[in-house]
Amino acid sequence: MQPHVPRRTDRAGGVSAVALEEVRLAGRGGQGVVTAGELLGEAVLSSGRHAQSLPTFGPERRGALAQCTLRVSDQPILLKCSSARPSVVVCLDPTIWRYAPITLGVQEDAVVIVNTTQSPAKLEEALRSGRFLSELTLERFTVYTLDATGIAMEAIGRPISNTAMLGAVAAATDVIGLDDVETVLRARFGPAGEANVVAARSGFDAVGGGTI
Amino acid sequence: MSTRFWNGNMAAARAAQRARVQLVAAYPITPQTHTVEYLSQFVADGELDASMIKVESEHSALSACCGGSAVGARSFTASCSQGLQLMSEVMYFASGMRFPIVMAIANRTLSAPVNIWPDHQDTLVNRDSGWLQLYATNVQEIYDLTLLAFRVAEHVDISLPALVAYDGFILSHANEPVQEITQEQADALLPPPGVTERPILDPAAPVQFGEVLFPEWYPDYEYKKHMAVKDALAVIEEAFDEFAEATGRRYAPLEADGCEGAEVVLLGMGSMMQTARMAVDDLRAQGRRVGLLTMRSFRPFPEEALKAAMAGVDTLIVLDRDIGYGTAGMVYPDVTRTLYHADDRPRALNCVIGLGGKDITPQTILRCVEIAGEDHGDQTVFWPDARGPAEGIPWTGEVAPAGAGR
Incomplete structure (x- = not known):
């Protein structure tokens, strides 16, 4: 597995931000996209870096597209806009990438992690095909896939994929480590924390051998 | 804590x-x-x-x-x-x-x-x-x-x-x-x-x-x-x-940063001022003298601090995330009223940006700074992000096509 190295984010138009990494979380309302952003941010904070999680909303409703941008930096984060140039995209839903442009603005060498039973190769082909609203014309990007819904059903008994996907983020990127994810899950969910820790670990293991 | x-x-x-x-x-x-x-x-x-x-x-x-x-x-x-x-x-x-x-x-x-x-x-x-x-x-x-x-x-x-x-x-x-x-x-x-x-x-x-x-x-x-x-x-x-x-956290009703002798100073309120800070840092790295005035108190209005920050300033751009229909943004009139009687009175322009949640990015701010260096006759009120996304789209002023004076 290739480690994911944070890079300078060129925010276009000559504005070279301080080293700032952006992670986009996407899914449907009710799947825990916003919560996943908060949990990731808390984990980043506890690792001593700065974080900002910014959900992008329309008039909210269950089942519709929900997105959240997590910004990570060694310095306080001044950027207060919803436009993003993510280097990591995490899709919590098996199908919404077909119908919504969740790859908008994604940078070269991106990591894309999708909750699906499809293989990474199959998904990469779909993302390159131009047949779906999420399209990647990048030269290089890495796709990881995992059946996070299946993992969640087994570990938690509910199809809430977010904590399994956090485990996958810990495995596929260096945004955060699995230890930090486990710590925030226990702090946030109390007695239900352990089941979510199991889901996160399964998610971590599921992408351990992701394709390049 | x-x-x-x-x-x-x-x-x-x-x-x-x-x-x-x-x-x-x-x-x-x-x-x-x-x-x-x-x-x-x-x-x-x-x-x-x-x-x-x-x-x-x-x-x-x-x-x-x-x-x-x-x-x-x-x-x-x-x-x-x-x-x-x-x-x-x-x-x-x-x-x-x-x-x-x-x-x-x-x-x-x-x-x-x-x-x-x-x-x-x-x-x-x-x-x-x-x-x-x-x-x-x-x-x-x-x-x-x-x-x-x-x-x-x-x-x-x-x-x-x-x-x-x-x-x-x-x-x-x-x-x-x-x-x-x-x-x-x-x-x-x-x-x-x-x-x-x-x-x-x-x-x-x-x-x-x-x-x-x-x-x-x-x-x-x-x-x-x-x-x-x-x-x-x-x-x-x-x-x-x-x-x-x-x-240890210090605030001011009007926080001035790098204004003295600046070619351009941006004044505004709210979250856009943090994004503006990023854009300004970038401009300063290129050797530009750009100042920032972050207004935390709109009422009361910090008149004296505003006047004091204008020493040697060439152009002041008031960023308004609001519009007083038919006139200008709603922060701009208080600023110009205050400066009318000031000893150091810069040229004062008004950029109306970010209405209805239009994303204010660092490029939006850079576009506002660019306007100060362009010739628009006696036009004072601009709508830099009123058409197209902020990214790379030409600005539109009050008068179309862009650039026409009024």
């Missing part, structure tokens, strides 16, 4: 809790709704000892706060957009009866067309309601300014309601690190709740509020209210000083 990862609405609610508010009455409206839900939860969980009054509208919410404030209770509400407009009538009663109510506003534009995203239209159309108006640029400031708003509003020489405004979604829903203030620190910064020297309703010493005032005395009453708003500036500065000693 610990670091929390709170969204803006939570920061406002936690500040109200630290202020030991005694009465909360509010009505939900996106994107403010969390604030009231959180407070309701604090009361239900026994974390906050306050009366939570359920109401059927924003008009009733602010009316209930007036009732609470009339008997001396520390009262808090939250709203925005159409909800704030429904409150508008009562806002004048609150300031007229000199009730130091504090209100959190998750700024959202006004319909129609229906739009739930941020600009400052909702608070600025209530400019002359007699409320003090503070604007936060990040989530930490929402927390800090909301707490301090109680102190300023309740100061015996001021006794006016205050609102703390923060951009909807971009701050209300964004989680950022927040340094928590301990209860002991908060108690030291604020007077005990419910203890006040101002007149309150008391059966033992009856008084009357909001009675008829005939023309003979009306101007005198209004003059006192006018002066109280002006005098609030010194009270805010004193509160900021004491807060800095307690927490």
